[in-house]
Each structure stands twice: as C-alpha cells, then as structure tokens.
Amino acid sequence: MMKLLQKAVIAAGIVVAVGSQVQAQDWPSKPIELVSVGAAGGSTDNVWRVIADSVTKTLGQAIAVNYKPGGGGHIAGEYTARQPADGYSFMLTTIHTHGITPNIYKSLKYNPIEDLRGVARLVTLPNVLYANSNLPINSVQNLIAYAKANPGKINYASSSLGASTHMSMVLFSQKAGIEMNHIPYKASAPAVQGILSGEADISFENLSAVMSQISAKTVKALAVSSAKRWPELPDVPTVAEAGLPGFEVSSWFGIVAPKGTPDAIVDKFSAAVEAALKDPANAQKMHMIGAEAAYLGPTDMDKMIREEVGRWKPVVEASGVKPE
Known part of the structure; x- marks a missing residue:
C-alpha cells in the first residue's frame, strides 16, 4: 500500500512538472x-x-x-x-x-x-539632487546654508511617501541638520513637474526621470546620491564629495x-x-x-x-x- 502511495505521489509530481512545461510552451497565447x-x-x-x-x-x-x-x-x-x-x-x-x-x-x-x-x-540607478532653476543655489553647500538661513521655507518633492527619493532627502536633511517641507506626489513624473512649476523647490529623483531636464538645463543638478559620479554628468559631484561624507543611496x-x-x-x-x-x-x-x-x-x-x-x-x- 505504501509503495502504491509513493508511486502515486511520484506520478502526480511528474504530471505537474509536465503540465508546467506544456503551459510554458504555450505561453503567452494572449497579450x-x-x-x-x-x-x-x-x-x-x-x-x-x-x-x-x-x-x-x-x-x-x-x-x-x-x-x-x-x-x-x-x-x-x-x-x-x-x-x-x-x-x-x-x-x-x-x-x-x-x-x-x-x-x-x-x-x-x-x-x-x-x-x-x-x-x-x-x-x-542613482538619485540626483536637483533644484528649480530659479532657486538661488548652485551647490550642496549653498543649499545647506540657504536652508539654515530659511528654516522651513524650502519645499522638497518626492515621488511618493517612503520612496527612495523621499528617504534620500530625509537622510540628507538629517546629516545636514536642516528642516524642509515635504510635498509627496503620486509618481516621478508629477514630482518633476512640481519642481518645474515652482510648486516645490528641490528634490532627489531617479536620474532616469529627470535626465532630459538636466540636459536641457531647465533644472539645476547639484549632486548624485551614488558612490561615484555618473559618466554622462561628469561635472556633477556625488553628495559625499559635495559636503556630506558617507552619504550614498x-x-x-x-x-x-x-x-x-x-x-x-x-x-x-x-x-x-x-x-x-x-x-x-x-x-x-x-x-x-x-x-x-x-x-x-x-x-x-x-x-x-x-x-x-x-x-x-x-x-x-x-x-x-x-x-x-
């Protein structure tokens, strides 16, 4: 009886495996x-x-x-x-x-x-720290000094609560000892638009979402969050290089x-x-x-x-x- 049960279990396993293979061969059969x-x-x-x-x-x-x-x-x-x-x-x-x-x-x-x-x-991909072109800052050190001189007056955008773009700014603010107001959006695209429109002043964003705006110089790239500079942006330093050692996201x-x-x-x-x-x-x-x-x-x-x-x-x- 036990042998028969074992054989049945093995056979069932073979059927499942074969069925999976057949399913994969036929897949995908629709969009x-x-x-x-x-x-x-x-x-x-x-x-x-x-x-x-x-x-x-x-x-x-x-x-x-x-x-x-x-x-x-x-x-x-x-x-x-x-x-x-x-x-x-x-x-x-x-x-x-x-x-x-x-x-x-x-x-x-x-x-x-x-x-x-x-x-x-x-x-x-790295996140890039970038700013509205009208904000009177051009570097990480400028940003920190401006934020300390104007506590709570800078609005920063994120693609969503808890996103890497949000957490990057939380870590940045902690290390820099500054306070800014958080404006969470539903995704990267509306967050970028928030910066372009002036609704928000500054943001960390996935580089892929804002590369075209950086290239067109409609926003100002201040630093990248990675350990190394991005080859296509050789003049943009890392956050660590720009004044916050050990920062990397x-x-x-x-x-x-x-x-x-x-x-x-x-x-x-x-x-x-x-x-x-x-x-x-x-x-x-x-x-x-x-x-x-x-x-x-x-x-x-x-x-x-x-x-x-x-x-x-x-x-x-x-x-x-x-x-x-």
Missing part, C-alpha cells in the same frame, strides 16, 4: 498586462520603454502597461497580488514598494514580499508576479528580460537615460528584496517617517 507603480513618462516608464520592444519580440505577444501610481506603490501591488497567477499579469516595481515601504505601512491588504514573487531585476527597478505563477513561465519571461538587457544597444540607451542594466533572476531577486527590507528597516525607524 500580457504589466502593472506599473509609476506614471506614464516617469522613471519606471522610461526604463521599461528601452527594453519593451525586445521583450515583446522574444515572447511574441504584446505587453500592455497598466499605470497605477500612488499609495506608496500599494495600489499597483494590491491589484497585482489579486490577479490570477496564470502568467498574464506582472508588475513593474521599485526599491520603494519592495524595499522601503514594507517598513512603513503595517496594515496593507496584501504582503509585498509573500504575495508577489521576483521575476527579474532590471536596473540600478541607490535605487533599483524590477518585475514581480503574483505568487503561484508557474516557475516555467517566470523563467521564460525573466530570460526574455535578460536577453534584452544584454543587448549592447539597450544597455547604452539605459545609461543615456540615467540607469544601468543590472539583471538578476527570480531566485536572486527574491533574496535581494528580503535583504533590502532588512537594510531599510533601521533607516525608516530612525527617520520617524509615518504614513501620511
């Missing part, structure tokens, strides 16, 4: 939905557009981006977590949604870590899927992303918009996400940031 935590024209959108055609051609189906910005990324996250795990819903996520805000929001209707699984990390973007999405489908999608990122032309385009191709597969991405949550926990606790 794929990619839910984005960002808005159209924002940093996540800019990065995805670089590889979208390559991934679409490899998979042989259209990939429709469904923009669901706001709520600290939780609007997109909750929506994606509730979609069928059939390989037709994925989510374009960031360090914000899967690294920082799990330490801020304690009563979510879904678990960003347990209800979604890693597919592929796309890029890493880097962001990342990636793709996740509802928990339960078959391994074979996840692996197939991930492989298409990897091939697109390895294309030298795409890698160069990424660099030109302020991002660096940095592929990680499903297992490594899941590991990275858990490490990121742990890394940001003490930072969030020290900042005193609370849901707004």
